[in-house]
Amino acid sequence: MTPFNRILLCYDGTPEGQLALRCGAALAQQLQAETHLLSILDCSYWSSGFDVLSAMKFEVDEQAARETLREGIDRLQAWGVAATGHYSTGNAVDQISRLANSLKVDLIVIGHHPHGFFARWWTGENHALLLNRVSCGVLFEVTEARAESSR
Numbered sequence: 001m002t003p004f005n006r007i008l009l010c011y012d013g014t015p016e017g018q019l020a021l022r023c024g025a026a027l028a029q030q031l032q033a034e035t036h037l038l039s040i041l042d043c044s045y046w047s048s049g050f051d052v053l054s055a056m057k058f059e060v061d062e063q064a065a066r067e068t069l070r071e072g073i074d075r076l077q078a079w080g081v082a083a084t085g086h087y088s089t090g091n092a093v094d095q096i097s098r099l100a101n102s103l104k105v106d107l108i109v110i111g112h113h114p115h116g117f118f119a120r121w122w123t124g125e126n127h128a129l130l131l132n133r134v135s136c137g138v139l140f141e142v143t144e145a146r147a148e149s150s151r
Helices: 015-031 052-078 092-103 117-123 127-133 144-149
Strands: 006-010 034-041 083-089 107-111 137-141
Touching: 006 015, 006 092, 015 034, 015 052, 015 107, 015 137, 034 052, 034 092, 052 083, 083 092, 092 107, 092 127
Parallel strands: 006 034, 006 107, 034 083, 107 137
Antiparallel strands: none
């Protein structure tokens, strides 16, 4: 098994993201791994042009994403894990794979939001794309309550 010396935690503040952050923090501590935390503003879902309303919405969402990053860094520090924070704008799969490849991470830890097949198809969510774009391990963490309800 390859050692996990460099870990990328992806955090969005959701219950699944919080669970993944806790799991990633425990791994990072046990392995004494270099730890990076990524928060992404995926603006593709609301962007409808360059009008004033979309610009205002972007600023609000950007501020929320940056606060989520700060919250994640603070949680990691409280758990005794030092992490370098990264903020990015764009498609989540693109941004995670770009940063993971540039940092040469050994493991990505990400929360999974369980949905049915139709919901994943409709929203364009496709974790397989991430797996095809990175050459490291990927750990998807799912909350038990949601995992049970999706079965």
